[in-house]
Amino acid sequence: xxxxxxxxxxxxxxxxxxxxxxxxxxxxxxxxxxxxxxxxxxxxxxxxxxxxxxxxxxxxxxxxxxxxxxxxxxxxxxxxxxxxxxxxxxxxxxxxxxxxxxxxxxxxxxxxxxxxxxxxxxxxxxxxxxxxxxxxxxxxxxxxxxxxxxxxxxxxxxxxxxxxxxxxxxxxxxxxxxxxxxxxxxxxxxxxxxxxxxxxxxxxxxxxxxxxxxxxxxxxxxxxxxxxxxxxxxxxxxxxxxxxxxxxxxxxxxxxxxxxxxxxxxxxxxxxxxxxxxxxxxxxxxxxxxxxxxxxxxxxxxxxxxxxxxxxxxxxxxxxxxxxxxxxxxxxxxxxxxxxxxxxxxxxxxxxxxxxxxxxxxxxxxxxxxxxxxxxxxxxxxxxxxxxxxxxxxxxxxxxxxxxxxxxxxxxxxxxxxxxxxxxxxxxxxxxxxxxxxxxxxxxxxxxxxxxxxxxxxxxxxxxxxxxxxxxxxxxxxxxxxxxxxxxxxxxxxxxxxxxxxxxxxxxxxxxxxxxxxxxxxxxxxxxxxxxxxxxxxxxxxxxxxxxxxxxxxxxxxxxxxxxxxxxxxxxxxxxxxxxxxxxxxxxxxxxxxxxxxxxxxxxxxxxxxxxxxxxxxxxxxxxxxxxxxxxxxxxxxxxxxxxxxxxxxxxxxxxxxxxxxxxxxxxxxxxxxxxxx
Amino acid sequence: xxxxxxxxxxxxxxxxxxxxxxxxxxxxxxxxxxxxxxxxxxxxxxxxxxxxxxxxxxxxxxxxxxxxxxxxxxxxxxxxxxxxxxxxxxxxxxxxxxxxxxxxxxxxxx
Numbered sequence: 140x141x142x143x144x145x146x147x148x149x150x151x152x153x154x155x156x157x158x159x160x161x162x163x164x165x166x167x168x169x170x171x172x173x174x175x176x177x178x179x180x181x182x183x184x185x186x187x188x189x190x191x192x193x194x195x196x197x198x199x200x201x202x203x204x205x206x207x208x209x210x211x212x213x214x215x216x217x218x219x220x221x222x223x224x225x226x227x228x229x230x231x232x233x234x235x236x237x238x239x240x241x242x243x244x245x246x247x248x249x250x251x252x253x254x255x256x257x258x259x260x261x262x263x264x265x266x267x268x269x270x271x272x273x274x275x276x277x278x279x280x281x282x283x284x285x286x287x288x289x290x291x292x293x294x295x296x297x298x299x300x301x302x303x304x305x306x307x308x309x310x311x312x313x314x315x316x317x318x319x320x321x322x323x324x325x326x327x328x329x330x331x332x333x334x335x336x337x338x339x340x341x342x343x344x345x346x347x348x349x350x351x352x353x354x355x356x357x358x359x360x361x362x363x364x365x366x367x368x369x370x371x372x373x374x375x376x377x378x379x380x381x382x383x384x385x386x387x388x389x390x391x392x393x394x395x396x397x398x399x400x401x402x403x404x405x406x407x408x409x410x411x412x413x414x415x416x417x418x419x420x421x422x423x424x425x426x427x428x429x430x431x432x433x434x435x436x437x438x439x440x441x442x443x444x445x446x447x448x449x450x451x452x453x454x455x456x457x458x459x460x461x462x463x464x465x466x467x468x469x470x471x472x473x474x475x476x477x478x479x480x481x482x483x484x485x486x487x488x489x490x491x492x493x494x495x496x497x498x499x500x501x502x503x504x505x506x507x508x509x510x511x512x513x514x515x516x517x518x519x520x521x522x523x524x525x526x527x528x529x530x531x532x533x534x535x536x537x538x539x540x541x542x543x544x545x546x547x548x549x550x551x552x553x554x555x556x557x558x559x560x561x562x563x564x565x566x567x568x569x570x571x572x573x574x575x576x577x578x579x580x581x582x583x584x585x586x587x588x589x590x591x592x593x594x595x596x597x598x599x600x601x602x603x604x605x606x607x608x609x610x611x612x613x614x615x616x617x618x619x620x621x622x623x624x625x626x627x628x629x630x631x632x633x634x635x636x637x638x639x640x641x642x643x644x645x646x647x648x649x650x651x652x653x654x655x656x657x658x659x660x661x662x663x664x665x666x667x668x669x670x671x672x673x674x675x676x677x678x679x680x681x682x683x684x685x686x687x688x689x690x691x692x693x694x695x696x697x698x699x700x701x702x703x704x705x706x707x708x709x710x711x712x713x714x715x716x717x718x719x720x721x722x723x724x725x726x727x728x729x730x731x732x733x734x735x736x737x738x739x740x741x742x743x744x745x746x747x748x749x750x751x752x753x754x755x756x757x758x759x760x761x762x763x764x765x766x767x768x769x770x771x772x773x774x775x776x777x778x779x780x781x782x783x784x785x786x787x788x789x790x791x792x793x794x795x796x797x798x799x800x801x802x803x804x805x806x807x808x809x810x811x812x813x814x815x816x817x
Numbered sequence: 818x819x820x821x822x823x824x825x826x827x828x829x830x831x832x833x834x835x836x837x838x839x840x841x842x843x844x845x846x847x848x849x850x851x852x853x854x855x856x857x858x859x860x861x862x863x864x865x866x867x868x869x870x871x872x873x874x875x876x877x878x879x880x881x882x883x884x885x886x887x888x889x890x891x892x893x894x895x896x897x898x899x900x901x902x903x904x905x906x907x908x909x910x911x912x913x914x915x916x917x918x919x920x921x922x923x924x925x926x927x
Contacts, residue, residue, distance in 0.1 A: 795925030801848050801857070 143210030149230040150213050152193045153279045155186035160272035167265025176264050183268035184251045187275055191244035197232045209234055223349045231285035235653045239282035242498050246415045247275050249621035253506050254407040256618035257513055274300035278416050286352040287336055297417045298325040305404035317400035324397040328387015335380030342366055342373045360431050378438040385421030390472045391449045396719055398472055402464040406509030414471050414501035419494045422478045429487045429654055439569055443483025447577045450476030454584035459712040462519050463508045466592050477560050484570040486563035487654045488647045493560055496552035496632045500544035503625035507538040510614040515607050521595045528597040530611040535597055537622040542593045544629040546586035547680045552633035561676055562669055579679045586683030594691040833874035840867035854907045854917040865896040
């Protein structure tokens with residue numbers, strides 16, 4: 140591999156949002172007070188816009204280079220110098236990451252602008268934008284990192300900002316609980332990621348090439364082909380651990396439970412973090428390390444299975460939900476399942492393609508729902524909506540485009556990307572009809588629940604509260620313009636990945652230097668098969684739309700037959716299969732039991748020992764006291780008494796009588812004479 | 818009888834020593850038994866003079882030089898000084914106790 144092109148400006152793509160976050164975070168209160176919210180918003184939006192322009196510049200630079208030399212690097216500084224290699228803070232732009240930075244800065248920028256309108260009334264606007272910028276920084280760091288450790292820094296950073304933004308309105312404990320849930324569940328996944336990271340480093344250094352930089356990992360990973368640990372190939376182990384990390388970040392089974400609760404946060408946050416960017420980090424990671432993953436077919440099977448299962452699972456829940464954002468949340472989980480299904484069958488490029496198109500229409504849908512919520516003064520229950528198409532035309536039309544796109548309407552973005560995945564699921568060497576069948580069924584469900592939402596919100600009589608109805612209004616331009624842009628993107632984004640028979644996927648060719656071996660699309664090249672599969676999925680989607688229309692368009696839906704009150708099956712689905720309750724009982728409850736056991740141990744065992752020691756000390760000192768009182772004091776007193784007695788006796792010499800003294804003097808002289816002691 | 822006369826007529830060293838001894842004993846007796854402070858001082862004088870007599874006797878009969886007699890002159894001088902001091906003390910005692918009975922000065926007794 141040739142040396143990548145050195146540049147100086149890539150760092151600003153990542154660092155400018157950090158600067159914005161620092162300014163707003165440290166001085167935001169003051170700025171907002173003295174200069175007003177407009178300045179705060181400017182400080183937040185400007186870096187993202189500039190980052191987007193720089194990303195576009197990088198993209199143009201890549202275009203100008205020959206296909207096998209499309210790598211840009213910006214070495215900021217050496218973070219951890221080691222003997223064998225250095226871990227640098229360096230930013231790496233290649234065909235894969237340039238897509239990501241364009242999506243993050245582009246759609247992120249649109250969402251920043253949208254937020255100006257949506258969060259306009261909020262007192263802590265500076266804090267919101269500070270976190271939003273910090274998130275943008277972390278995500279950009281994640282996708283441009285040139286080594287795994289730096290990527291992990293970004294990985295953690297987005298988790299942190301997600302927590303902060305979900306719990307943004309922290310005075311309500313529902314929000315803070317949701318934020319904590321997101322962070323803690325993510326952390327479980329991160330543990331897997333760390334184990335994978337360690338194992339990767341260890342096994343590479345075992346082969347003599349200790350490194351964590353991606354281009355070097357790609358170079359030396361084939362050396363791990365025959366290495367085993369505890370009877371399993373290391374590649375499989377590493378990728379399994381890394382996939383655990385991905386399930387946490389990208390909300391797959393079993394670590395998806397945080398995403399629906401994350402809807403507690405402001406809607407632009409849901410759009411940015413939980414639709415377009417953070418949740419795609421897992422998919423990006425797998426795409427980045429596709430060479431490693433291709434070496435572990437067992438893991439790929441697991442990934443495909445979990446991806447398909449998650450897609451199905453989430454879609455079934457989505458069809459019963461009544462909160463407008465919850466539907467979209469489960470839809471996100473389901474679509475992410477599609478991405479992982481793609482990765483699992485080796486169609487990394489298709490997965491990235493779906494990531495790209497999904498970012499557009501999901502952001503469009505989320506921002507649209509935000510517009511609705513805004514127009515209805517905070518109402519999120521679809522049972523209390525209806526007939527909004529006349530009141531909010533811009534939202535209506537953009538939402539229509541989004542719904543059509545996600546349902547897989549031909550010629551819109553979602554169609555091409557979803558179809559690419561379904562085709563790969565069927566025909567790739569790792570795939571099979573079962574996976575494809577699940578995918579088609581989920582496509583049908585997707586169409587159903589999206590149109591269900593569509594009809595409930597925009598058609599029929601308006602079921603909102605009276606005073607809400609009076610004030611329904613379309614959102615300001617700063618909110619609807621991004622919607623239009625995203626709607627256009629939802630249509631056009633698909634044309635990057637046209638199927639083979641109409642010209643081939645530009646995206647596939649673009650990603651060729653990164654993605655090594657994409658499925659077997661060139662192998663099973665039967666046009667009729669492909670067309671019939673395509674037709675089946677269109678049929679399934681159409682069926683879904685039809686059923687939704689019958690249930691919700693041609694009949695007035697009765698609010699009390701939806702939600703928790705309906706029949707048994709609906710209730711199970713509405714309550715998300717009670718998984719949250721199970722998790723709460725098993726994991727949270729289990730931890731609490733452990734904590735109580737620990738507390739009991741501490742109180743009854745440890746404290747007894749400590750108190751016992753104290754008591755023994757008291758007894759010993761009591762003995763000491765006795766000893767001191769009776770023996771030592773006795774001796775001391777005896778000495779004193781003897782001295783006193785002697786003194787007393789000697790006192791008698793002092794008679795005060797002169798005659799006595801004279802007697803003594805003479806007596807002593809005589810004594811001396813007699814005994815000749817002179 | 819004749820020995821007695823002989824003893825009494827040839828006066829030699831022994832005679833002086835005996836006289837000095839008698840004087841010494843008398844002096845001791847006075848010091849120990851008299852209650853009058855001045856009497857005690859008289860007794861002290863007697864003791865000192867008996868010692869001086871001893872010196873002179875030994876100087877005359879046993880030694881060829883006059884050292885003993887010089888010592889005796891010192892003793893007389895010392896006795897005079899000491900008597901002066903002693904009288905000053907007696908005066909002080911009189912001022913406090915208004916008597917010179919030594920048994921009265923017993924305030925050091927417990």
